Amino acid sequence: MQEKSFVLKGDVCCSKDPKTLAFQKDGFLVCLRGLSAGVFAELPARYRALPCRDYSGRLILPGLTDLHVHAPQYGYRGLGMDLELLEWLDTRTFPAEARYGDPEYGEKAYRDFVEDVKRGPNTRVCVFATVHVPATLKLMDLLEASGLKAFVGKVNMDRNCPDGLREKDAASSLAATLEWLEKCRGRYQNVRPILTPRFIPSCTDRLLEGLGRIQREYGLPVQSHLSENLEEIAWVKKLCPDAAFYGEAYRRHGLFGGAAKTVMAHCVYSGEEEIRLMKEQGVYVAHCPMSNTNLSSGIAPVRRYLEEGLALGLGSDVAGGYATSIFRAMADAIQVSKLRWRLSDQSLKALTLPEAFYLGTIGGGSFFGKTGSFDQGNELDALVVDDRPFNGGQELTIPERLERVIYLSGDQHIEKKFVAGRALW
């Protein structure tokens, strides 16, 4: 089905706000030229001429957004999980990423990543590539062809990483970035570049300053890491003694929200000042519960961020996380919030199912614009999920079925997937 105007019939469910699910049994979801025209209990006469796909008995849900994922780490997900962040970067990440200097290797490896995401529930992804321009363009080509929507970043790093991976200096990193941006120009419909300084320890001030200039010139968004791990934070403090807190080290170069739309992964240990600045600047938090668990980083105070009204979504952070699915990230976000409540801070209640669903749909989706729910005018990303195999004929409400999809479904239960009104398969 390549037409972008059609009707889907089924049991439709999406978030209204973090506390509220909207759902319609045997509803009609109308797509007009890739945008949602809304959900209806009866199909309005004006839409009756549109092709209608009958998915009665299945759930129709919004596509999910992965706000933080490392494509080159996909190949070694689920390996070396007994390590903490800095040791894991040295042992696993950097040697693996160095191989992407060979664009042919990169294409082959990135193909596996893109195929996985295409089969799964995510429709939009915010992706780190590596420092290498040719392989990054291969990744973007593959994502473009997949029909997924993506922000993709060529990574910048000019210090504190192995020779085979470190860019020679700030100037050559910036030159490679400009070359990459030139090559992106006019090349993609679904994929957009995003500036990607890896994290403060791997970027000199000169590099960050230059990226700030490029940001202003090109009006690009920014992604990076923030306050993930205690050792990392101590290191940043040493590297930037004049920055009052970690986020400040980005902000002073214009890489922390405001005009530069920004998403920062983790924020496990953001303090009061950092939270205030993120709020002021509209910085998105990509909460990555599985990665923060696997790398023993800790548990981010997501309830606090929700209460503050921070922009907030979920990230798989493969390969800190071992699964790409944002359904899994929803389940994990709930689980770790329960443990945080029980073990360390009873002032912040656990996340609820509707809240986690909101974060994985509208929360992260809004980084891409109007998407993540079926509100009229939104770009229509939808999943048709056949939850009958694990419901065994039980009579369940739509919210109950949603809960089971989040906890129990696998990619094999996704019957059909649409991104901005286009069927991916």
Add this chain to the structure above:
Amino acid sequence: MQEKSFVLKGDVCCSKDPKTLAFQKDGFLVCLRGLSAGVFAELPARYRALPCRDYSGRLILPGLTDLHVHAPQYGYRGLGMDLELLEWLDTRTFPAEARYGDPEYGEKAYRDFVEDVKRGPNTRVCVFATVHVPATLKLMDLLEASGLKAFVGKVNMDRNCPDGLREKDAASSLAATLEWLEKCRGRYQNVRPILTPRFIPSCTDRLLEGLGRIQREYGLPVQSHLSENLEEIAWVKKLCPDAAFYGEAYRRHGLFGGAAKTVMAHCVYSGEEEIRLMKEQGVYVAHCPMSNTNLSSGIAPVRRYLEEGLALGLGSDVAGGYATSIFRAMADAIQVSKLRWRLSDQSLKALTLPEAFYLGTIGGGSFFGKTGSFDQGNELDALVVDDRPFNGGQELTIPERLERVIYLSGDQHIEKKFVAGRALW
């Protein structure tokens, strides 16, 4: 393949002890009349006449043991996960279990549970049924036919649960237990009965005393719950003011190890005295990380239990947990141990991959006798896992491949499964 003497060729891996993996690339695992004759780099001449199945390139692992699972809760796994233990029992568990008064319903529902376990990586399970004798026998019949090995318990509960589920009094609960045991006699090869007082709050002293008598008369094993949740523990204290700690309330009726082989689920909050008594009495701990997370119970100090040398295995605790696979329980056990270390107690290091694998194989398997590894003379439970789909041609060591199986594999990757030398499919 119904013959019980054969050879499996492939990449064999099992635990030697909690710290050590034993593995053999292109090895030969020999099964003689259901027992392991060992693993060999070259096939000894004396076994060359046996039928040999070539699983080159796949991993051959021991079957896993689920030390704690509620079969009647399988149908609502992944539902109501926003509740804590006592509320969840009232809202979800008791109404669901009441339906097993109808043996036909029970047979249908139990069939789904048994099919799931049969397809997955577990070969041995310690199962709670409900109070109902006919449905419990149906479950045992289904498990017997599946080829899985199981301990199954008709549950006892004569207080603090809804009318439809509560047994009238201690005498009738004991009479039903004896009736059930009589009906089990001579009926099963793979399945054995286990005494199953639900937990202290639902059993009067008279009932526990009677179960202690039955235990001594029949020499049966025992399973129950222990020190799972703070409210539950406070309740037990109120109900048994003269018991110094929770475990003591079982012990004084002869239901806590010693001659009564016992497994207690959870032990999240076991104190010094309770730990000492468990050790003295050889009581098994069934560590259920996913359930303890979902029900906001907390995180058990498993490293401590390992160091003390307690008997210890893993449980899915479906439906406090939503997944039956003990591979998942291994991953969860590692993850929660990392969070426990990070958030509340840096004196207990996180579990390692070999330790988690040990717990899910030898640790729990030993409750069933000699099984859980390929040591000579052990009952041979084996899984053939095809990990090629997620390794994408990478050259990995066997321990690395094992790590990825634990984190990434699903039931679809299990190519073949043997229990005590018998192929299940």
